[in-house]
Amino acid sequence: MxxxxxxxxxxxxLVGTMLTIYGLCTWGGDQYVKSLGININLWWGLTLxxxxxxxxxxxxxxxxxxxxx
Amino acid sequence: xxLGQLQFIDYAILAIYxxxxxxxxxxxxxxxxxxxxxxxxxxxxxAWITGLAFMSANLGALELxxxxxxxxxxxxxxxxxxxxxxxxxMVFLAIFMMPFYYGSKARSVPEYLKLRFDERTRCLNxxxxxVMTVFASGISMHCLAQLxxxxxxxxxxxxxxxxxxxxxxxxxxxxxxxxxxxxVLQFFMIVLGFAPVVYLGMKDVGxxxxxxxxxxxxxxxxxxxxxxxxxxxxxxxDNAWTSAWQPLMQGALNNPMGVDLFAMVFGLGFVLSxxxxxxxxxxxxxxxxxxxxxxARRTPLIAAVPKMIxxxxxxxxxxxxxxxxxxxxxxxxxxxxxxxxxxxxxxxxEAGKMKPEQGVEQISKxxxxxxxxxxxxxxxxxxxxxxxxxxxxxxxxxxGAVVEKDFNNVILSLVTRYCPSGMLGLALTALLASFMSGxxxxxxxxxxxxxxxxxxxxxxxxxxxxxYMWMGRVITVVGILLSIACAYFAKNYDNAMDVIQLVFGFVxxxxxxxxxxxxxxxxxxxxxxxxxxxxxxxxxxxxxxxTMAEGKGGWLPIHxxxxxxxxxAQNFWLASFAFISCFVLTLGISLVxxxxxxDEDLKGLVYSLTPKLQDQGGPWILRPAVLGTILLVxxxxxxxIFW
Numbered sequence: 001m002x003x004x005x006x007x008x009x010x011x012x013x014l015v016g017t018m019l020t021i022y023g024l025c026t027w028g029g030d031q032y033v034k035s036l037g038i039n040i041n042l043w044w045g046l047t048l049x050x051x052x053x054x055x056x057x058x059x060x061x062x063x064x065x066x067x068x069x
Numbered sequence: 070x071x072l073g074q075l076q077f078i079d080y081a082i083l084a085i086y087x088x089x090x091x092x093x094x095x096x097x098x099x100x101x102x103x104x105x106x107x108x109x110x111x112x113x114x115x116a117w118i119t120g121l122a123f124m125s126a127n128l129g130a131l132e133l134x135x136x137x138x139x140x141x142x143x144x145x146x147x148x149x150x151x152x153x154x155x156x157x158x159m160v161f162l163a164i165f166m167m168p169f170y171y172g173s174k175a176r177s178v179p180e181y182l183k184l185r186f187d188e189r190t191r192c193l194n195x196x197x198x199x200v201m202t203v204f205a206s207g208i209s210m211h212c213l214a215q216l217x218x219x220x221x222x223x224x225x226x227x228x229x230x231x232x233x234x235x236x237x238x239x240x241x242x243x244x245x246x247x248x249x250x251x252x253v254l255q256f257f258m259i260v261l262g263f264a265p266v267v268y269l270g271m272k273d274v275g276x277x278x279x280x281x282x283x284x285x286x287x288x289x290x291x292x293x294x295x296x297x298x299x300x301x302x303x304x305x306x307d308n309a310w311t312s313a314w315q316p317l318m319q320g321a322l323n324n325p326m327g328v329d330l331f332a333m334v335f336g337l338g339f340v341l342s343x344x345x346x347x348x349x350x351x352x353x354x355x356x357x358x359x360x361x362x363x364x365a366r367r368t369p370l371i372a373a374v375p376k377m378i379x380x381x382x383x384x385x386x387x388x389x390x391x392x393x394x395x396x397x398x399x400x401x402x403x404x405x406x407x408x409x410x411x412x413x414x415x416x417x418x419e420a421g422k423m424k425p426e427q428g429v430e431q432i433s434k435x436x437x438x439x440x441x442x443x444x445x446x447x448x449x450x451x452x453x454x455x456x457x458x459x460x461x462x463x464x465x466x467x468x469g470a471v472v473e474k475d476f477n478n479v480i481l482s483l484v485t486r487y488c489p490s491g492m493l494g495l496a497l498t499a500l501l502a503s504f505m506s507g508x509x510x511x512x513x514x515x516x517x518x519x520x521x522x523x524x525x526x527x528x529x530x531x532x533x534x535x536x537y538m539w540m541g542r543v544i545t546v547v548g549i550l551l552s553i554a555c556a557y558f559a560k561n562y563d564n565a566m567d568v569i570q571l572v573f574g575f576v577x578x579x580x581x582x583x584x585x586x587x588x589x590x591x592x593x594x595x596x597x598x599x600x601x602x603x604x605x606x607x608x609x610x611x612x613x614x615x616t617m618a619e620g621k622g623g624w625l626p627i628h629x630x631x632x633x634x635x636x637x638a639q640n641f642w643l644a645s646f647a648f649i650s651c652f653v654l655t656l657g658i659s660l661v662x663x664x665x666x667x668d669e670d671l672k673g674l675v676y677s678l679t680p681k682l683q684d685q686g687g688p689w690i691l692r693p694a695v696l697g698t699i700l701l702v703x704x705x706x707x708x709x710i711f712w
Binding site for chain 1: 078081082085086089092093096097100111113118246250253254257261265269272273486487488489490491492495
């Protein structure tokens with residue numbers, strides 16, 4: 001059966017990358033007054049990316065362990 | 070309230086989510102070979118996934134929205150719904166009840182009732198459960214479509230049908246596994262989508278200590294921010310919003326929930342909580358899909374960990390919102406949304422000819438919202454002078470005069486306040502995801518109970534497995550269509566929906582007594598269980614008819630008690646009475662009726678007749694009893710910290 005970590009990792013990596021790029025493109029923009037001067041898109045995008053990559057890593061590790069068996 | 074304009078990036082995040090859930094459905098299609106795969110995920114899911122799905126099936130959008138609302142209205146005491154009303158029951162399910170659900174041949178909770186008692190109890194339980202799930206998913210979809218309409222101006226009908234269609238496709242393709250996978254995905258979406266909002270809110274308020282100080286201000290005068298004030302002659306103590314137990318100990322009138330200690334501990338903590346977590350097939354089905362007994366028993370325990378810390382995400386924002394409203398930072402709690410209908414226009418015209426107070430009352434009634442008198446009078450004078458006024462302008466002006474708060478919009482008002490485009494799309498997608506997974510969860514529980522407990526049991530026994538699989542797909546489509554019908558019903562008959570939910574409350578309240586006696590006392594007879602359950606349901610209905618709280622209930626001519634300070638207290642007491650009467654009746658009738666099942670039949674279904682379970686493998690620390698104890702200690706510690 002499909003390992004859930006695979007699509008989940010892919011999705012969060014993708015969304016994280018998009019938010020990061022969007023955050024970079026809108027650096028210093030007025031909209032960040034809302035988020036108390038923090039470029040929340042950039043920082044949270046990076047967090048999502050890290051989470052997504054960790055999920056992908058776990059999925060790969062599990063697949064490798066399965067193969068060894 | 071308006072969420073503001075969505076940008077391309079927001080739509081892109083939403084689109085990616087939809088593509089991924091559909092993709093998961095299609096990828097799982099290959100694993101759906103027989104009906105057990107479709108309805109029970111082939112009992113092959115690892116514990117961490119069933120665990121998160123177990124918790125997430127309950128963390129629907131309505132929970133997120135409702136618990137934030139309660140966080141604002143009642144403060145930290147709201148976490149009793151988690152620390153008292155969930156964790157102990159989840160541990161009990163894992164240690165004592167899961168062996169019977171997973172170990173017996175039952176494929177659903179109603180089927181367990183049939184094996185343990187007889188067809189009568191199963192029939193009652195499966196029919197009420199099936200109807201309830203359809204209504205639950207209908208209400209959830211209605212709220213979603215209404216929200217999208219209010220916030221983004223999307224068409225109600227289009228949102229409703231498209232979201233339902235997405236759910237339909239992935240449930241049809243991947244069955245229960247699809248629903249479980251998307252529930253886990255939804256859990257992470259909610260955590261990752263709303264955590265930044267909580268962080269920014271906390272930073273804006275200025276940290277925990279400032280929050281506590283501000284909530285003391287709120288407790289001294291709740292009316293100032295639009296919360297309901299304490300009953301006449303009472304004042305809340307300063308820690309009413311910041312202590313979980315102390316205000317509760319001072320009696321029902323002295324805490325914002327209006328609940329006394331007994332109702333909280335016995336009514337919520339025992340009867341309602343155990344009744345929900347241990348007998349509701351919607352959540353139990355997730356554990357039953359686990360890959361083996363150990364995984365099944367670990368499911369509720371794994372679920373208990375995020376459940377315990379979830380108040381940070383769902384209750385804290387409500388508390389932050391109330392504190393913010395006192396700080397003069399340009400934030401006030403969201404006002405109730407009104408709609409200027411024909412009825413309101415008529416009321417406006419009539420109001421022009423009445424005394425001012427009467428006019429305001431007339432309009433307030435037509436709008437179903439409390440209004441500021443001075444402002445409304447000014448509006449009446451302004452519009453009465455003109456003939457043929459602009460409806461949009463009137464709507465805007467009247468909205469400005471609304472003083473009644475809509476606490477269900479608290480979480481979204483924070484999202485609007487803090488989220489720039491990008492983050493906005495993520496939070497919105499998380500919300501949409503939780504509505505859709507709520508529907509999927511209900512539909513998968515519905516199709517299983519329908520196919521196994523109603524269709525196979527009473528309409529078409531002894532058919533091929535392929536036939537039941539076909540039936541499962543058909544009933545999934547029917548279930549979604551019925552949910553849509555219920556959504557329209559909820560849209561048009563608001564009050565009827567309340568009555569329906571109330572009736573299900575009556576049916577569910579006594580259920581745990583039946584399970585408790587059935588599982589732990591072999592002397593419980595089928596007749597005892599059935600009559601006891603009916604008696605319990607009758608007791609809840611009678612109790613509701615003879616008591617009153619906030620003007621609710623009391624529809625019978627005889628009233629026993631009309632002084633409940635809140636409907637919540639009434640509800641907790643109702644459950645307590647229903648449980649006790651069901652328990653006593655079942656016990657009494659079982660003693661005087663003959664058992665129809667012998668000890669051999671009940672092996673694996675009753676505690677004393679089942680061989681003790683040996684936990685296979687794993688270190689001792691991971692044994693359910695050990696894990697459960699650790700969780701209970703942690704939960705007690707949390708209660709102590711926020712005492």
